[in-house]
Amino acid sequence: MFTVVDGDRVERIDARPGPGGRPFAPLDRPLLGWERKPHGWCRDDACLPAARAAAIETPDGVDVAAFAELTGHVAVVDAAERALALAAAAPRLTVAEAPDFELDGVRLADFRGRKVALVFWASWCGCRYDLPAWEERHAALRDHGFTVVSVACDRSAGDARPWIEEANATHPALVDTEGVVAELYNVINVPTVVWIDEEGRIARPQDTQTATDLFRSMNGLDSQESYAALRRWVVDGDAGLDRAQVREHLRVPTAEEQRARAHARLAVWLAREGRDEAARRHVAEAAALAPHDVAIRRGLMPLTGDDPFGDAYFALRDELEKAGIPIYRPLPTRPGTSV
Known part of the structure; x- marks a missing residue:
């Protein structure tokens, strides 16, 4: 048996080690939600033609990792631990439509018709102290058709909950324990904020924004400037970026x-x-x-x-700074300005 870890889904499959320790599963049983039929592997209305799958079907069974890659994933195998993990090979991230998701019983699509700020934060980041200020922005602007949706990038809901409770959050405060939403939006650091307009389009892609100035000496970010930009977008419809700039700055994962x-x-x-x-x-x-x-x-x-919060983090900062890799990635606040 092998364990497959795919986002928030963990599945045990009937597979045994084959060449190189890779898992091979029987051809006559469903695999990762797909079923083998005479014309190919099918799931709901989607089918992988038999000709495409033939190369990964052997006398030992079907190569599970190769099959996952054919169905749009990257696969990492740990033969010694009898486990493999999947991630989307090419997440759907375009300016035309923000990826929908459901987390903690909340769907992004539920807010169609309102402007949304997706605020990614974590209990292991100083941005946890900003959560009450994001709640204040939510309360101040919600009558203008605006909603904050905060997403904690914590591996345990218990780590995030005390900060959510301290903020007295009335906005949807979600916890992304499996990193599913962070993957959809290619979040590579927190705080990261994504603005989504009433039609479900990305109006401002992954942007480093703060709601307080607690760590301004470290990040150089002005919370009042970001709030002024947010108000211009919510009240006046000015997102600070035109569509070409949104497309230019959208970070699609590699x-x-x-x-x-x-x-x-x-x-x-x-x-x-x-x-x-x-x-x-x-x-x-x-x-x-x-x-x-x-x-x-x-x-x-x-x-x-x-x-x-300790030496390991500051060592990481030093490593990235020496390599010329930015830790914070703020976007321009007005059309025509540069980062």
Whole structure:
């Protein structure tokens, strides 16, 4: 048996190690929600033609990792732990339509007709102190057809809940324990804010915004400037970027970033299972693939016994600064201005 970790879904499949330790599953059983039929592998109305699947079907069965990649995923295999993790090979992220999601019983589509600020934060980041200020912005602007939806990038809901309760949040305050929404929006650090207009289009892509000036000496960000920009968008309809600029600044994930997310996903599952040494291997693999992804690297620090507020974080900052990799990525506030 192998375990497949795919976002918020963990599935045990009947598979055995084949060449290179890769899992091979029987041809006559469903696999990852797909079923083999005479004309190919099918799930609902989608079918993978038999001719395309033929190369991964062997006397040992079907190569599970290769099958996952044919169905639009990247796959990371840990043969020793009998586990593999998946991430989307090419998440759907365009300016035309913000990816929908459902988390904690809330769907993004529920807010169609209102402007939405998706606010990504985490308990392991100083941006946790901004949550009450985001609640204040939500309260001040909601009568103008605006909603804050905060998304905590925490691996445990228990880590985020005290900060949500302290903020007395009346806005939808969600916890993305499996990193599903962060993956959809290619969030590589927090705080990151995405603006979504009434028609469900991205009006402002991944932007480093703060709601207080607590850490202005470190990040150089002006919370009042970001609030003024938010008001202009909500009240006057001026997002500060034209559509061409939105398209230019939208960060679409690379294959390496997605493979790093699969490694991170596997690391978290292994740690939850008490397999700490194996988890550390995948933490290191994720960092090697996406060294710039602070959300992954800092978010996984507790798995290796490091303090995300301590020396390990400042060592990460020094590493990125020496490599010329920006930690914060604010966008221009007015059309025609530069970052």
